[in-house]
Amino acid sequence: MLELRKDLFADERDDNLNVVGKGVQRQDMPGHVTARTRFFDDHAFDGMLHLKVVRSPHHHARIRAIDTSAAERAPGVKRVLRGADVPVNKNTLLSLINFGKDDEPSLAVSKVSYKGEPVVAILADSEAQALAARKLVRIDYDPLPAVFDVEETLKPGAPVVNETYPGNYFEYHERFDHQKLRFGDVERGFAGADIVMEHRYQMSPIEHAPTETNGSIAAPEQNGRYVVHSCAQGLFFALGTTAKIVDVESNMLHFIGGTVGGGFGGKVDSLTEPLAVLGAMLTGRPVRFVLDREEEMLYGSPRGAERIYVKDGLMRDGRIVARHIRSYFDAGAYTRLSSYAAIKCTAHVPGPYWIPNVASDIYVSYTNRCPSTAMRGFGVTAVDFALEVQMDRLAEAASMDPMEFRILNAYRDGDMKPHRRAAKNTALVECVQVAAEKANWPLSEQAKRASSLLGGGAGDRAQIPATQLDARGQIGRPDTRSGPVTQVLPAGTSRIAPSKQPVMEGARDGRAAPTQVPRYEPQRPAAPPPPAYQPAPPPYQPGGSYSPPPAYQPASPPPAPPPPAAPAQPQHGAVRFSSVFGTRRR
Amino acid sequence: MARHEGRGMASVNYPIGMNLGGDPSQALIHSNPDGKFTVALSAIDLGQGMKQVSRQIAAETLGVPVEDVYVDTADSDTGPHDMGSFASRGTHRMGNAIIVAAREARGVLLEAAAEELEVNAADLVTDGRGNIHVRGAPSRSITVKATAQAAQFKQGKTIAGRGIFLIPLSAVDAETGEMNPNTAFAHACLVADVAVDDETGEVEVLRMTSAYELGRVINPRMVEQQLVGGAWMGISHALYETPEPYYPNPEHGPRDFNEYLMPGPGDIAPYHVTVLERPAPDGPFGGKGPGEMCANPVLPAIANAVYNAVGVRVDELPITPEKILRAIRANGGVKPGPRRGGPVNWR
Numbered sequence: 001m002l003e004l005r006k007d008l009f010a011d012e013r014d015d016n017l018n019v020v021g022k023g024v025q026r027q028d029m030p031g032h033v034t035a036r037t038r039f040f041d042d043h044a045f046d047g048m049l050h051l052k053v054v055r056s057p058h059h060h061a062r063i064r065a066i067d068t069s070a071a072e073r074a075p076g077v078k079r080v081l082r083g084a085d086v087p088v089n090k091n092t093l094l095s096l097i098n099f100g101k102d103d104e105p106s107l108a109v110s111k112v113s114y115k116g117e118p119v120v121a122i123l124a125d126s127e128a129q130a131l132a133a134r135k136l137v138r139i140d141y142d143p144l145p146a147v148f149d150v151e152e153t154l155k156p157g158a159p160v161v162n163e164t165y166p167g168n169y170f171e172y173h174e175r176f177d178h179q180k181l182r183f184g185d186v187e188r189g190f191a192g193a194d195i196v197m198e199h200r201y202q203m204s205p206i207e208h209a210p211t212e213t214n215g216s217i218a219a220p221e222q223n224g225r226y227v228v229h230s231c232a233q234g235l236f237f238a239l240g241t242t243a244k245i246v247d248v249e250s251n252m253l254h255f256i257g258g259t260v261g262g263g264f265g266g267k268v269d270s271l272t273e274p275l276a277v278l279g280a281m282l283t284g285r286p287v288r289f290v291l292d293r294e295e296e297m298l299y300g301s302p303r304g305a306e307r308i309y310v311k312d313g314l315m316r317d318g319r320i321v322a323r324h325i326r327s328y329f330d331a332g333a334y335t336r337l338s339s340y341a342a343i344k345c346t347a348h349v350p351g352p353y354w355i356p357n358v359a360s361d362i363y364v365s366y367t368n369r370c371p372s373t374a375m376r377g378f379g380v381t382a383v384d385f386a387l388e389v390q391m392d393r394l395a396e397a398a399s400m401d402p403m404e405f406r407i408l409n410a411y412r413d414g415d416m417k418p419h420r421r422a423a424k425n426t427a428l429v430e431c432v433q434v435a436a437e438k439a440n441w442p443l444s445e446q447a448k449r450a451s452s453l454l455g456g457g458a459g460d461r462a463q464i465p466a467t468q469l470d471a472r473g474q475i476g477r478p479d480t481r482s483g484p485v486t487q488v489l490p491a492g493t494s495r496i497a498p499s500k501q502p503v504m505e506g507a508r509d510g511r512a513a514p515t516q517v518p519r520y521e522p523q524r525p526a527a528p529p530p531p532a533y534q535p536a537p538p539p540y541q542p543g544g545s546y547s548p549p550p551a552y553q554p555a556s557p558p559p560a561p562p563p564p565a566a567p568a569q570p571q572h573g574a575v576r577f578s579s580v581f582g583t584r585r586r
Numbered sequence: 587m588a589r590h591e592g593r594g595m596a597s598v599n600y601p602i603g604m605n606l607g608g609d610p611s612q613a614l615i616h617s618n619p620d621g622k623f624t625v626a627l628s629a630i631d632l633g634q635g636m637k638q639v640s641r642q643i644a645a646e647t648l649g650v651p652v653e654d655v656y657v658d659t660a661d662s663d664t665g666p667h668d669m670g671s672f673a674s675r676g677t678h679r680m681g682n683a684i685i686v687a688a689r690e691a692r693g694v695l696l697e698a699a700a701e702e703l704e705v706n707a708a709d710l711v712t713d714g715r716g717n718i719h720v721r722g723a724p725s726r727s728i729t730v731k732a733t734a735q736a737a738q739f740k741q742g743k744t745i746a747g748r749g750i751f752l753i754p755l756s757a758v759d760a761e762t763g764e765m766n767p768n769t770a771f772a773h774a775c776l777v778a779d780v781a782v783d784d785e786t787g788e789v790e791v792l793r794m795t796s797a798y799e800l801g802r803v804i805n806p807r808m809v810e811q812q813l814v815g816g817a818w819m820g821i822s823h824a825l826y827e828t829p830e831p832y833y834p835n836p837e838h839g840p841r842d843f844n845e846y847l848m849p850g851p852g853d854i855a856p857y858h859v860t861v862l863e864r865p866a867p868d869g870p871f872g873g874k875g876p877g878e879m880c881a882n883p884v885l886p887a888i889a890n891a892v893y894n895a896v897g898v899r900v901d902e903l904p905i906t907p908e909k910i911l912r913a914i915r916a917n918g919g920v921k922p923g924p925r926r927g928g929p930v931n932w933r
Contacts, residue, residue, distance in 0.1 A: 001858045001932065002810040004803065009864040013802065013872060018714035020646040020871045023807035026638040027657060028631065059836065097608060097755075115836070148834040173760035181763030202902040204828035207846060234670020235628040235660045258660025260671075263632040264819075268672055294841040297829060305833055330834075343758055344605035347767030352599035360763070369836050374672055376819070377878045380600060381885070388596035388886030389901065392893065401926075402890070406597045406775070420764040427773040427799035427864045432597050434797035434860050435775035441595070441927035452864075469761050489762065499607065499766040500754045 008430055028259070039212055039261055040229040045219050045286035049078055051272075051279050052130040052289075054120040054137045055299060056112035059146035059368040060159060063110055063119065063139060070136040071122060076129030079283050080137075081121040083109035086278060087247035092335050093269060096240045103164035104334035104371070106245055106274055111144070113161055113333035114370050116299035123279045123287060146368035150307050150328035153365050156478055161333055161366040167476060170331070170339045170364035177363065177473045177481075181346045182489075183418035184357035184465040186313075189322025193313030195397050200309050201386035205302040205330070208375055212261025214269075214300055215290030218276035221254060226277050230257040233267040245274040246281060253277065265374035269301050269336055304338060304372025305330040306382035310390045313357075318398040318408050323350040325360040327383065332371035337378070338364045344379030347419050351387040352428045353409040354461055358418040361473070403436050407447045414457020420464050420494055426452040466491045587785035591792070592895025593926045596886035597775040600879035601768035602866070603675040608755030611679040612666035613687040615644060617745035621716070621734035623648060623691070625657045628665035629680050634877055635808040636676045642804055643681045643870050647688035648695070649712025650730055666748070674875035677804060678770060679751050681870030686749025694745045698737035699728050770866035772874040773799040776817075776883035779930075780891040784920050787907030789892060791821050791855040795930050796883065799862040801874030806861070809876055813859050816880025822849050823881060824888040825905055858932040897921030 006015065015021065031037035068080045083089050083105055090102040108119045120137050124130035147153040147161065153168040154177070160166050169177040190196050217229040232238035232255070239255045260267060272289040279287035291300055306329055313322035327345065331338035342362040349360045377384070395405035410428040417423055429452045436443050455461075467489040474480045603609060614626040625644045631637045637657040645652040659665055668680060692712075699718040700707035703726060711721045712730075719727035737743040756766035776796035782789050794817055803809050826847040829839050840846035865872020885903065893899050897920060898913035914920055 001856075002806055002813070003858070003860045003932075004806060005797075005860055005862050008862045013863060013865050017871065018646055018649070019642050019652045020802065020804055021806070022642070023805055024638075024642065024652055026635055026808070027641050028637050148836055150834070173758075175760050179758070179763060180761060182761065183763075199901060202833070204833040204903055205830050206823055206827045207829050207840075209827075209843075209846065209848065232670070233630050233632065233672050234668075235630060235662055235665070236667050237670050239662055253662070255662040256660070258628070258630050258665075260630055260632045263630070263671065265672060267632075268670065293843070297841050297846060298839050302829055305830070340605065343765070344601070344767070346758075346763050347601065347605055347765060352597065352771075352773065367834070369830075376816070377600070377882050378673070379605070380598075380878075381823075381882050384596070384598050384882045385885040385889070385903065386901075388598065388883070389889050389899070391596075392594065392886070392890040393899075402595055406595075410597070411599075418763070419767060420762070421766060423771075425770065425864060425866055426599075427862060428597055428599060428775070430862055430864075431773045431775040431797040431799050434862065435595070435597075435777055435795060436927075438797065438858060438860055438931050439593075439595075439777040439795040439927060440929060440931050441593075441777060467762060493762075494764065495759050495762070496757050496764045496766065499756055499769070 005434060037259055039259055040216060040231045040257060041290060043217050043229040045217070048286040048288050049123045049125060049279065049283060050127040050130045051121055051123050051275060051287050052134050053118040054122070054134050054139070056108065056115055056117040056119060058112060058141050058143050059115045060144040061112050061141040062144060063108065063112065064142055065140040066120065067138040068120060071133040074129065074133035074136055076125040077122060077133045078125065078285065079123040079279065081107065081275065081278065083107040085282065086245060088245050091241065091245055093241060093337060094340060096237065100170070100335050100339050101164050103162055114368050116370055117333070121275050121279065123283060148367050148369060150330045150365035150367060153367050154363065154478070161368055165366060168366045170335060171475050175475060177475055179342050179346050179362045181349055181358065181360040181418055182467050182469055183359065185468045186322045186324045186357045186359045189357035190313040193321050194316045195314040196311070197393065197397065198309060198311035199390060199393065200307065201389065203306045203382035203385060205305045205372060206375070207297055207302050208264040208266030210262030210264060210266055213291045213293060213296040214267060214271045216272045216276045217286065217288045218273070218280040219286035220280055220284055225252050225254055226280055227254045227256065228273055228277060230255050230273055231260045231267050232257055232270065232273065233260065233263045237268065238270045238273050241270040242273045242277050246278050264376045265303070265378055266300060269373050271300065299370050301336065301371055301373040303375030304332065308383055308386040310386050312390060312394055314394050314398060316398060318400045318405055320353065320355045320394065320409050322357040323355050325349050325383070327360070327362045329362070329364045330372060331364050331366050332369045333366060334371040336371045336373045338372060341379035345383050348380050348383060349418060351384065352411050354411045354415040356460060356465065403432055403441055403443055404447045406432050407450050412452050412454065412456025415461045416464055422457065422462065428452065464492050464494065467493070589781045589783050590895040590920060590922055591779065591781050592891045592893070592923065593777060593779050594887050594890025594892070594894050595775065595777045596883040596890065598879060598883045599771045599773045600674065600882065602678045602770040602772060602874045603753065603768055604669065604673045605767050606756045606758065606765060607753030609669040609675060609679060610750055610752040611668045611683040612750045613680065613683040613748070614666055615687045615691045615747045617691065617695070617734045619735055619738040621654065621730035623650065623655045625655060625684060626665050627657065627659040627680065628662060628668045629659050629676060630671035631659065632671055634671070634676070634812060635805065636671055638808060639677050639804050640680060640684055643684045644688050646871065647685050648692050649714055651714065651716055654716065674877040674879070676877065677873045677875045678866070678869055681873055682751035683749040685870050686751065687747040690747030690749070691745055694737070694743055695730065695733060698741055698743050698745065699733040701741060702728050702733060702736050769868050770801065770874050772801065772876065772879055774879060774883050776887045778884065778887035778891045780888060780895055782892055782895040782910065784896060784914060787911040789825055789888070789905060789910070791888065793855050793930060794857045794884065795932065797860045797862060798876065799864055800876050801866040801869045802863055802872035803861055804871070804873050809861060810859065812876045813880045814857055817857050817884050818849065818854055820881035820884025821853065821855065821888065824885045824903060828904055858930070894923040894926065897923060
């Protein structure tokens with residue numbers, strides 16, 4: 001059941017739109033419900049081969065020898081692939097954006113680092129023949145000690161999971177074994193707090209469990225090109241990754257996809273495309289490589305586990321004065337995207353609250369399990385679980401109602417966040433108020449009057465505080481994980497340039513280039529607006545009369561003439577244009 | 587032995603688009619000779635509604651009926667580069683690229699119409715129903731179809747546009763973590779009502795009530811689909827799912843849907859969502875993105891509700907009956923918390 005509260009933030013919107021905001025039927029829905037939609041696996045080819053991989057039965061082992069001779073002679077087998085057949089047999093997904101070192105082979109060569117790691121690929125006329133031949137591959141393993149715990153793996157003497165990162169952690173900035181966040185002085189905050197509490201939280205891995213398992217079909221096209229029917233969540237991401245691994249120019253690959261049977265983050269790893277294309281290149285035949293359900297469950301890269309320690313300093317009146325977070329992402333055996341998630345998590349700390357002293361240390365740990373990957377809420381879901389359970393504990397410790405406690409500590413427009421950027425466009429307070437009202441959870445009059453527009457950015461809340469820096473956790477030196485403060489950064493220090501204006505470009509061909517997007521930039525009333533909270537919600541109103549976008553300007557300089565004001569809702573300002581970051585609301 | 591009801595809540599925010607930026611999206615739009623538009627993308631529709639969001643944003647900006655816009659995605663030969671469908675980025679990033687492309691195409695459309703009507707293009711408006719007319723003079727009009735035919739066969743104009751949206755990549759400071767992570771954030775608060783059986787340890791989610799602030803809602807039905815489906819995924823994540831039930835022990839991995847625990851139809855809770863719209867300054871028509879955050883508040887809200895019901899904290903997900911029973915035993919029995927509020931204000 002969905003209800004729209006059009007009364008809230010109404011002065012910030014122009015609701016006079018034609019089709020945006022309307023619940024019109026999806027273009028693809030009739031195809032979905034009549035089974036006419038074509039997914040990647042609905043593209044069978046004549047003479048198509050089926051690819052199956054032989055996976056490691058060990059969590060961690062050296063490969064002494066691989067004997068594929070019996071498999072090669074098996075009925076229907078057209079080709080057997082080993083690591084040496086892969087042109088670029090080491091990759092890391094984020095090399096496409098220049099982040100991290102290549103650490104993961106397509107087919108393991110000298111050792112396996114997780115149970116299920118692909119070692120050999122078999123291409124046969126039928127799926128059954130490929131599966132039968134899979135059993136004929138003989139691989140001689142020498143098992144190695146394995147490590148599964150995100151903290152154990154960081155201790156000196158732990159088995160090395162991933163030779164590219166011999167300390168079993170992702171290396172940040174070529175300096176540290178974790179990503180730091182430092183804002184103010186958390187130790188002083190804890191020392192001055194009435195209550196200090198620390199708790200440990202753990203999120204286990206979970207499966208994406210898409211209806212359509214990972215897979216792709218690759219086939220030779222004309223002129224030496226290959227067409228690839230793919231379920232990738234990023235079409236060019238998969239194309240770029242495949243082009244790198246099979247070592248061809250990107251225009252030799254023609255990727256078709258865009259209609260995917262569920263992803264949730266589990267289809268960004270290009271698990272099948274590179275080997276399918278390589279198989280098609282080496283056999284000249286179309287190749288289908290699709291994970292079965294068991295492979296998808298066990299080896300289709302889950303959401304990784306995270307272990308999170310949250311330490312808070314709390315005053316008896318309910319204000320949180322210091323928060324420290326130490327967290328470990330379980331990447332599994334290879335990096336994939338965990339390195340990115342740890343930075344996203346760093347940006348998310350300390351949650352949607354204003355706290356004057358905040359620090360975090362986020363580690364990406366390698367363990368001998370299937371590499372984990374993105375999943376819905378990547379970098380945020382687990383820490384939100386930890387933070388919000390902790391908030392419940394803190395509210396109880398302060399003898400406060402949990403809703404009131406959230407509103408008291410909520411960030412508001414203008415508050416400085418620990419990554420040193422001011423919050424804007426916030427709405428946590430209003431969400432709490434509306435949820436409380438619908439759930440019939442009583443709030444005090446003071447909490448009902450609170451607003452995201454009021455009280456933020458005042459005094460200390462807008463300032464970057466003097467900040468304690470340290471050199472803890474240097475790469476290759478676990479002995480440095482504890483250490484003194486090395487420097488105090490003065491208040492107001494910023495070292496990273498603010499984001500440039502987003503690049504938006506229309507045409508360069510002499511025709512006037514509309515370089516700015518429409519945006520809704522209401523004029524603020526001179527006086528602060530009344531509290532946005534209103535107890536009685538009006539029913540869902542599906543928009544007013546239509547006002548067209550401003551007319552196109554054939555010559556650039558003159559400003560766009562304002563469109564006629566919508567008579568039905570005169571309180572809404574006209575559509576305005578300005579640079580995306582050029583104008584501030586407050 | 588008894589069932590104990592409890593109530594818990596959580597509030598969260600969520601960043602829209604890839605952290606640090608650096609994730610461009612491109613769009614190409616062109617009209618056929620009858621004034622029907624194709625939007626060519628390489629965006630991915632995973633079921634979340636990327637095609638329809640793109641279509642509505644294109645139609646709104648072009649000023650034509652939504653039925654006259656078709657979204658063609660994804661073919662790397664015809665759709666220009668897009669980073670992909672993840673990080674709640676589809677609506678925000680691609681929506682902006684489509685607006686830029688659609689405004690350019692609309693500009694040519696109005697120029698062509700102006701030539702036919704012998705007026706200044708700046709004086710023309712669209713009615714969203716397939717007509718272009720002089721502002722304030724609806725009788726001086728031409729259809730989009732006739733305009734497109736004139737542009738194609740008389741004037742030699744391409745009614746087409748291209749657009750890109752990019753937030754340039756931010757650096758991250760090694761020592762302080764300073765960065766420009768994102769430009770838009772969505773918000774939510776969720777209340778979960780649960781019943782905990784102190785004999786079996788089972789948790790039943792009775793109902794959930796939430797408020798989400800998502801910027802402009804592009805299509806309320808698709809928002810509902812995302813938020814409700816995502817909340818059920820959250821129930822599943824909180825109470826049932828994991829391929830490693832004794833993590834970090836890697837054994838006991840499930841192999842299929844028989845062994846991997848997920849909620850069945852009987853475990854699905856009634857759910858009421860209220861949506862607030864505080865437009866994102868740089869969002870398409872103010873849109874943000876509900877794609878990922880919809881499961882996030884469910885997990886802690888259920889954990890907090892379990893605590894309110896029986897007085898035990900389960901800090902390791904999933905919150906299984908085994909963990910609850912062990913915690914109740916360790917806690918010396920059930921210790922219910924204070925009752926919070928009355929019956930919900932919705933049916």
